[in-house]
Amino acid sequence: MNVVTYVPKVGKEEELLALVKKHEPALRSVGLAGPEPFRVWKAFDIRKQRVSFIEQFAWKDGRSSDVAHQTPEVMAVWEPMGPVLEELIICEVEPI
Template sequence: MERVAIVAYKPNPGKEQALRALIKKHTPCLRQAGLITNKESFVLETKDGTIVEVFEWKSEQAMKTAHKHPQVQQMWRDYAEVSTYTPLNRLPETGKLFADFAPVG
């Protein structure tokens, strides 16, 4: 059964553009590895510049496989160099009844 992932990345100082470039490669990498569905992903931005990504894993097994896939692991290390993974409940927007974000094109 598919699983939807919602991930927030707070860019490290001066790494905003590097994070945006990495985001553009993320779902294509996961899709090429056969780990996510063909459903369109969403990339959003909070008022403080945190990037939120929403995509759909093919299954729980696909999520587990990603943690062993060399290309995916490298990409996640790249994310760690340019951003901090941030829990959704730390985003001010999620405290509102209707959270709203700016789309990232």
Template sequence: MLIVSDMANEIVLCTYRTRPDKEPEFKALLSRHWATLRELGFVTEVEPVVLRELGQPTYVEMFTWVDGGFDQAHEHPDVLALWEAMDPLLEDRDGRPKWEFPHFEPVRF
């Protein structure tokens, strides 16, 4: 069970498997994603890292939630509208879902 208080300072790696014919539309939405989350106070001020896989339109976006940001994002109409617009631009590929959101914690040595 995921507990919202455990989400503070968790790093999420969002993987988006973009339909090749929809890549320009997806990039336009992705360019607004973190900025929207930040304006609403759901993520830290550290800008995201966004990567595109070589050879196919798969994007990875990495950012960090603030305490309570994860839960609030899943209820906010501005964020939900972005996610709803992204969904038809993505595709399941190679047995993997169209998008994935594993969360990580920093490891200190």
């Protein structure tokens, strides 16, 4: 299970959100997503006074992340994120 925090550059919130919304369809279209639906939240950091988007999802298997980097459909979503991201935090999470 992954939890990804996308922090947009100032003024790029809507552009980034549009890309985040394309993430699940892109991964599903090439068979790299696990069976659970992705979950996305808009968050507001009250200390830093900034918006971020948080996405929770699971890969189909342990190789899917590597395969995604070689897949044009996924890279068509990931590459445009670079110019609109202030910060990207990717966490593998597990229940405790």
